[in-house]
Amino acid sequence: MNQIVQIRNLQKVFPKGNICIAENISLDIKEGEIFTILGKSGSGKTTFLRMIAGLESPDDGEISIDNNIVFSKNKNLEPKNRKVAVVFQNYALLPHLSIASNITFGSDASKQDLEDILEKTKLKGQENKLPHELSGGQQQRVALARALINKPKILLLDEPLSNIDTELRAHLRAELKEMIKAFGITALFITHDKEDAFYLSDRIAIMAGGNILQVGTAKDIYHHPNDLYCANFLGKMTQLSSNTYIRPEHIEISNDGILEGIIKDIIFYGSFYEVIILSKNKELLIHSFDDKLEIGQEIKYIFNGEILEF
Numbered sequence: 001m002n003q004i005v006q007i008r009n010l011q012k013v014f015p016k017g018n019i020c021i022a023e024n025i026s027l028d029i030k031e032g033e034i035f036t037i038l039g040k041s042g043s044g045k046t047t048f049l050r051m052i053a054g055l056e057s058p059d060d061g062e063i064s065i066d067n068n069i070v071f072s073k074n075k076n077l078e079p080k081n082r083k084v085a086v087v088f089q090n091y092a093l094l095p096h097l098s099i100a101s102n103i104t105f106g107s108d109a110s111k112q113d114l115e116d117i118l119e120k121t122k123l124k125g126q127e128n129k130l131p132h133e134l135s136g137g138q139q140q141r142v143a144l145a146r147a148l149i150n151k152p153k154i155l156l157l158d159e160p161l162s163n164i165d166t167e168l169r170a171h172l173r174a175e176l177k178e179m180i181k182a183f184g185i186t187a188l189f190i191t192h193d194k195e196d197a198f199y200l201s202d203r204i205a206i207m208a209g210g211n212i213l214q215v216g217t218a219k220d221i222y223h224h225p226n227d228l229y230c231a232n233f234l235g236k237m238t239q240l241s242s243n244t245y246i247r248p249e250h251i252e253i254s255n256d257g258i259l260e261g262i263i264k265d266i267i268f269y270g271s272f273y274e275v276i277i278l279s280k281n282k283e284l285l286i287h288s289f290d291d292k293l294e295i296g297q298e299i300k301y302i303f304n305g306e307i308l309e310f
């Protein structure tokens with residue numbers, strides 16, 4: 001697979017407050033993949049995306065898109081010359097403009113381009129409506145159509161799913177993935193939400209304090225976190241010794257177990273139970289599907305998955 005975005009030694013410090021926002025970041029994004037930057041608020045995700053888009057200047061380093069250097073010591077291409085398009089939080093649609101005008105706003109796309117994109121985003125027949133007359137899913141498609149009409153090489157998505165209520169969010173997330181994959185476009189998605197990242201991404205980079213801590217598939221980073229920060233960020237764990245940890249799904253309540261404990265609490269999460277076990281004065285977290293367990297019950301357990309060591 002071709003590398004469509006190549007980032008080398010990217011550095012950026014905001015002088016006010018001396019905030020290091022990119023500390024020597026190097027990474028590659030492959031053609032056709034959905035690549036996610038996952039990090040807590042303030043980790044530097046938005047600034048990173050803005051540097052790729054050309055909306056913020058790095059202090060040092062190099063960015064190439066589609067084999068063209070768009071930023072280096074001697075070069076800083078305008079956003080419109082970078083073959084990128086940005087989908088902003090809440091889509092940033094213009095409320096008083098028709099769907100057609102929203103899609104073509106600021107673009108020199110032809111009538112045929114508009115027709116094509118309306119067709120591809122299943123918005124044919126909606127072009128004369130105003131944004132508020134469309135459903136959440138349709139509004140998202142307008143935002144994608146507006147981004148895609150200029151045929152960018154990479155789609156940059158700045159937390160498009162935040163501030164949307166849970167039910168609609170799940171629907172929009174599914175449609176977003178379907179659309180991106182149908183267009184076959186490379187996408188860089190930034191989010192603080194682990195679930196969105198796991199759902200959408202081919203690969204994920206974990207960002208903290210302007211650093212990329214780990215890059216991999218969701219499975220890679222969940223099962224083989226590089227450090228304790230990544231491990232904790234991606235899911236719950238029980239500490240077993242000074243440097244060993246285990247995920248709740250890797251402890252099993254079983255009569256074959258040689259370790260013993262007593263159930264201290266059971267929390268119902270809908271599709272599974274989180275069971276807190278007291279064993280040798282230590283609390284262990286277990287995820288279980290067994291709906292016969294009771295608080296106070298004596299149980300035996302085994303470790304049935306990898307023990308993480310840092």
Ligand SMILES: Nc1ncnc2c1ncn2[C@@H]1O[C@H](COP(=O)(O)OP(=O)(O)OP(=O)(O)O)[C@@H](O)[C@H]1O
Nearest residue numbers: 014016019021039040041042043044045046047048
């Ligand atoms: N123009 C600026 N000047 C000074 N500091 C800035 C500027 N833009 C962002 N920052 C600071 O840089 C840090 C990272 O901001 P950034 O928005 O890139 O992070 P983020 O991970 O996207 O967070 P969020 O999800 O909250 O937007 C924050 O502490 C922010 O206050």
